[in-house]
Amino acid sequence: MSETRARIRRRIEREPGIHFRALTRALDLATGQVQYHLGRLEDVRVERVSGRTHYYPPGYDGWERTALALLRRETARDVIAALYDAEETRPDAVADRVGIARSTLEHHLDGLVDSDIVAKHRNGNRVTLSLVRPDATVALLRTVEPSLAERLTDRFERLVDSLLEEPQ
Amino acid sequence: MSIPGHVGGHWGALHVDFTIVLALSVLATAALCVAGVTAYRRRGSRAYLLVTLALAALATQPLLGGLAMAGAVSPATHHTLEHGADVVVVLLVLGAVYDVRKAAQPREVSR
Incomplete structure (x- = not known):
């Protein structure tokens, strides 16, 4: 080689x-x-x-490969950490805890729900979130670290979303 | 020639202090611009487009400064273009702020 x-x-x-x-x-x-x-x-x-x-x-199997790609995003990691601590919780509580706008959370949830990392449960009007495979997901968190450029982009998105957020 | 209030060193015809400030400004605005473009590609919303264009307008300022220093642009033209870029930045940010309300309206109607 x-x-x-x-x-x-x-x-x-x-x-x-x-x-x-x-x-x-x-x-x-x-x-x-x-x-x-x-x-x-x-x-x-x-x-x-x-x-x-x-x-x-x-x-790495298919689920792990997609998860590893998404876990390179700093905000997604924060969301996963919040969900791991809280087990099952409402989206507003996650956004508050991580300190992000709802639009930032929803953007990350699109990818996380599609790849079976986070599950959205609907009970009438009430939506709750939980990790599909909590321990496997947290184990993968340790495998990757976001780069400086990736962190900068994520923080830029957080800032713009929170500046442009409509009051709830 | 003595210039009132002028600080900094010269290396031949080169203003060393001004060059350092310009170089830092180019790097910092370029980093912000890259973050803006990446975020816009991820999010695709008009607000992100406007903020990213505002950052691009901000990034033209050190470039204009460089052109002026190199003598490619006269001081008067540079002054006008610089303030022109300021106006563009402010208008684009205002546009992004205004756009938030427009994007939020359909959700309000459906409530």
Whole structure:
């Protein structure tokens, strides 16, 4: 295996769910070069989550791969931590606890509910949220850390949403 | 020539202090712009588009400053363009704020 390919492989193992651009940036390689080597790393798994391509070492199932991609978002992590502590709770309580606008919460819930990480329960007009697999989700939280750029974007969204939020 | 209130060093024709301020300004506004564009791509709302365009207008200011320093833009033109960019930033932010109410109206009607 070439040295470049081994470096790409090591990076993916260290950061499961790393996305394509972060991979090229972290290793300071050209797009085409990374594409070429990724095509030859046969056991590396690929997943498209919210329009971005993420790469994984072998050993994670489909649910874990999607979860790892979403858990790179700082706000999603805060929402999951709040749900883990509270078990089953109303969306307003989660938004208050995390300190985010309802629109920010709803944006993150779209992805988390679609990928079976968070369950929405409807009981008449009352909606509650809970984690589908609490312990497995929290275990995955430790596997990934959001990058500085990812944190900046998430905090920017929180700020804009809270500035533009209609009073409830 | 002595300029009242002028501080900072020169390196040949280069204003060192001004160059540092411009470089910091370019980096900071570019980082904000990238955050804005990424957030807009995720959210796709008009409010995010307006805020991101406002950040882009803000990012033109250090670039204009650089052009003025390099002599590509006259001081008078630079002054006008700079205040023009200020107006654009303010109008775009106002537009984003105004848009919140419009986006919220259908929900209010259905209540």
